[in-house]
Amino acid sequence: MDVVINMSRKATDFRKRFWDSVNMVTPDGCWIWSGHLDRDGYGTFWKDKKNRRASHIAWELNGGKVDDGYCLRSKCGNRACVNPSHLSLELISIPIEDRFWDKVDIKGADECWEWTAWKNNRGYGQIGLGRKLVLAHRVSWELKNGPIPKGMEVLHKCDNPACVNPNHLFTGSQKDNMDDMAEKGRRPMGKDVWNAKLTKEDVVKIRESNKKQAELAAIYDVTQSHISDIISHRRWSWVN
Numbered sequence: 001m002d003v004v005i006n007m008s009r010k011a012t013d014f015r016k017r018f019w020d021s022v023n024m025v026t027p028d029g030c031w032i033w034s035g036h037l038d039r040d041g042y043g044t045f046w047k048d049k050k051n052r053r054a055s056h057i058a059w060e061l062n063g064g065k066v067d068d069g070y071c072l073r074s075k076c077g078n079r080a081c082v083n084p085s086h087l088s089l090e091l092i093s094i095p096i097e098d099r100f101w102d103k104v105d106i107k108g109a110d111e112c113w114e115w116t117a118w119k120n121n122r123g124y125g126q127i128g129l130g131r132k133l134v135l136a137h138r139v140s141w142e143l144k145n146g147p148i149p150k151g152m153e154v155l156h157k158c159d160n161p162a163c164v165n166p167n168h169l170f171t172g173s174q175k176d177n178m179d180d181m182a183e184k185g186r187r188p189m190g191k192d193v194w195n196a197k198l199t200k201e202d203v204v205k206i207r208e209s210n211k212k213q214a215e216l217a218a219i220y221d222v223t224q225s226h227i228s229d230i231i232s233h234r235r236w237s238w239v240n
Contacts, residue, residue, distance in 0.1 A: 015061060018045060018054075018058075018061065021045070022034065024083075028076065028078075029076075029086070030083055030086060031082050031083035031086075032078070032081060032082075033054045033081070033082050035054065037080060038051075040079065040133065041079040041080060042080070043079075043082060045057055054082050055074070055082045055087055057082075058082035058083070058087075059072055059084055059087055062084035064084065064087075064089075066089065070089045070090065071128075072087050072089060072090075073087070073088050073089075073090045073128065074086060074118075077117070077118035077119075096129065096139070097143060099127070100136070100139055100140070103117040103125075103127065103136075104116065104140075104164055109167060110167065111165070112158055112160045112163040112165055112168065113163060113164050113165035113168075114163065114164075115137075115163075115164050117136075118133075119161075123162055124137065124162070125137065125161075125164060127139060135154075137154055137156065137161075137163065137169055138154045139164075140164040140166050141154045141171070143166070148171060152171040152172065153172055153173065154169050154170075154171055155171070155172050156168055157170060198220060198230075198236075200236075203230055203236045206227060206230050206231065207231055213231070
């Protein structure tokens with residue numbers, strides 16, 4: 001009897017620790033994992049002597065089971081969400097062609113084919129392959145043309161990030177990509193880059209400062225190599 005009570009208490013403590021790391025009060029009904037996130041943005045939780053996906057644990061605590069040959073997919077598109085009602089089981093063995101084109105609004109040959117599923121913060125469609133998310137337009141190009149040549153990017157003729165029409169895609173180098181963005185007036189610069197921490201004024205102060213690079217890095221919350229690139233004009237080269 002003591003063993004049963006201890007096991008029950010252990011299970012209760014585990015559930016409490018898990019759900020204490022979940023924020024269930026969100027406008028969209030997502031239950032956001034507030035604990036550790038892996039580099040892909042998925043919640044992780046220590047269980048059975050290893051880090052496991054928090055969404056998988058939530059599914060199991062709700063009475064679900066992930067059998068071999070199946071994986072969990074997020075219906076809401078939020079990787080940090082662990083609401084079981086926002087998750088669904090999907091056969092891993094479904095051919096990528098079938099999974100992919102079911103998520104595309106296919107129109108005329110010369111029109112944009114919009115990706116209807118999860119998009120990243122830049123508007124590009126994404127789809128799960130194995131345990132990672134990949135850009136949908138790259139998958140589209142590969143489905144029609146085969147593997148992307150090494151060192152090449154898949155670019156849009158239509159300048160529509162959500163478009164996966166193979167006829168609107170072409171390959172080019174990273175320089176081609178940046179030149180194409182600049183020609184279309186889309187090339188982000190300085191503080192307009194989505195994750196930029198510095199302003200033009202910060203850059204001027206850094207270059208005029210007599211402080212050590214490590215000290216400047218701490219002041220501006222960037223890496224020392226970032227400071228070095230600014231001083232040598234490898235970054236923010238347009239700022240005198």
